[in-house]
Amino acid sequence: MADDSSGHEAPTRRDYMKYGGVVVGGGLLAGCAGQSDSGSTPETSYSVTLSPVGEVTFDTVPETAYAYNPHYADMAVAFGHGDAIASLGAPDAYTTSMNYYYDAVDGASIESEDLRAVWNDGVDKELFYDIGADVHFQDPCWLTSFTENWDQGDIEEVRENLGPWFGNRYSREYTQPPEGCREGYRHYTLWELSEQVAAVFREEERFKALQAESEELFSTIRANLPPEPERPTVGLVVFSDDSFRPYELNNPGFAKAHLRPFEAQDAFATSDQTYDENEGGRIDYEGLLEADPDVLLHSQGISGFFDVAAIRETLENHSVGSELTAVKNDRVYSSGTPFQGPLMNLFQLEMTAKQLYPDVFGEWPADGSEDTYPEISADEQLFDRQRVADISNGDI
Incomplete structure (x- = not known):
């Protein structure tokens, strides 16, 4: 921040609006309860629950993660595990949009040449074996409906031989999943979904801290709308x-x-x-x-x-x-x-x-x-x- 002539920090536009209007109370963006109060890596197995995949148990924090959509990669970067991401649907285009913002965040980056491209006129199951991920950040309901060569047997094969699925696709537009996935399907907010991904990486404390920054920004915006x-x-x-x-x-x-x-x-x-x-x-x-x-x-x-x-x-x-x-x-x-x-x-x-x-x-x-x-x-x-x-x- 810029200093004024008295040596004190000059108020920013953010400060001016925060204190110049009525600040909306906290908790507006709060997600569901966290999985753990500790930000440290446990030595025992732990479980995280997400619709539609249910309760997923991890023996250790994932070191390699498959992702198709960039919001999961952004969550990993936000919680200090960007190096775990091994793939994206279209790495060149997706990392272009991510790094557009990351250039303004010290230490944040993601490089397309480090990632495998998932989409190539379809999604090849062999790619999953090539990656060998500990977790797959994708909604299996979407994968079986979007690609003709995937069925439930393929989903189970990847889960049993490689690693669990952990993704929720239909919260993005708040739409209905395909038949067979609709019963009990839950729609999450951005921060609810982010909280569950943070729990996968055992980064609950980073999640809470980042969510607090988001709530402050949200309150500033809401308090100053015309x-x-x-x-x-x-x-x-x-x-x-x-x-x-x-x-x-x-x-x-x-x-x-x-x-x-x-x-x-x-x-x-x-x-x-x-x-x-x-x-x-x-x-x-x-x-x-x-x-x-x-x-x-x-x-x-x-x-x-x-x-x-x-x-x-x-x-x-x-x-x-x-x-x-x-x-x-x-x-x-x-x-x-x-x-x-x-x-x-x-x-x-x-x-x-x-x-x-x-x-x-x-x-x-x-x-x-x-x-x-x-x-x-x-x-x-x-x-x-x-x-x-x-x-x-x-x-x-």
């Missing part, structure tokens, strides 16, 4: 093939954990158009202009999949796209990824705060062409980078 009539209309989309796939802004599921707390108005929900984001519906330029959001957010804009700076230029040069209010007012932004763990969520909350409410939280200083999280002065930061890095590195 009155509802002053909040912008927001359109969340993905642009490809010269059309737009609209997404709901405030629906449940941790995919929207960086958007929902801001309670902005969903531009599509207030228009005459109806859609289901899980059905993959699309709209053209005219359809987007009909909704005409004040702010246009491109989902997964922070990734290796999309070039939002180029997309913005395409909109500016299009006869209809150039008429959009968000384009005219230069409010087309790269938005975060729905595949977010606890570290990524902190940054994505700060990023969204600045994109939606710059008059309150400060301007978002990036245009979508950057490869790393933009440098934000200490007085404009909404959470303490060094504290988060210390927690991740074990200095609780």
Whole structure:
């Protein structure tokens, strides 16, 4: 933090908002009860429970972990076990989005060349034997429904010969799992799921410390939201093939954990158009202009999949796209990824705060062409980078 002339620390924007408004009480993001009060590695076996896999027993803390989606890798990095991650579905694209944020956290990184690519026109079971993981961070219900060559027998084979499954896929969009998995299936918040992954690594204390930082940020945001009539209309989309796939802004599921707390108005929900984001519906330029959001957010804009700076230029040069209010007012932004763990969520909350409410939280200083999280002065930061890095590195 910057020092003032008297030698005392100057108040940051985070401090100003924290103490300048009514702070929401703690516990809003609290998850389910932790598995242990100790952050040390036990010498005996321990169990962690997660739907739909049930109670899973570990003899030792996993040293090698399979992951498909990056939020599990982000959880491992957050709790000091990033080196355990051996795979991702698409390492190049996923690590691009992760390292975008990690560049701002001392000691956090993940390299694509160290990871095996899981997806290659399917998921090859032999890859699991090649990796030899102690735990598989993937929902088996999703794997058997998403890939034709997997059935329950394959799931049991991997569990018995290699290591347990530990994943919950359908909490991300808060959707129903496939038939055969629905009875008793539980949906978790981001922090509930993170707590269980922390328990797998016996890092309950790091989880508690990091969750406390998240609760403070959440309270700061909630205490400083403008009155509802002053909040912008927001359109969340993905642009490809010269059309737009609209997404709901405030629906449940941790995919929207960086958007929902801001309670902005969903531009599509207030228009005459109806859609289901899980059905993959699309709209053209005219359809987007009909909704005409004040702010246009491109989902997964922070990734290796999309070039939002180029997309913005395409909109500016299009006869209809150039008429959009968000384009005219230069409010087309790269938005975060729905595949977010606890570290990524902190940054994505700060990023969204600045994109939606710059008059309150400060301007978002990036245009979508950057490869790393933009440098934000200490007085404009909404959470303490060094504290988060210390927690991740074990200095609780």
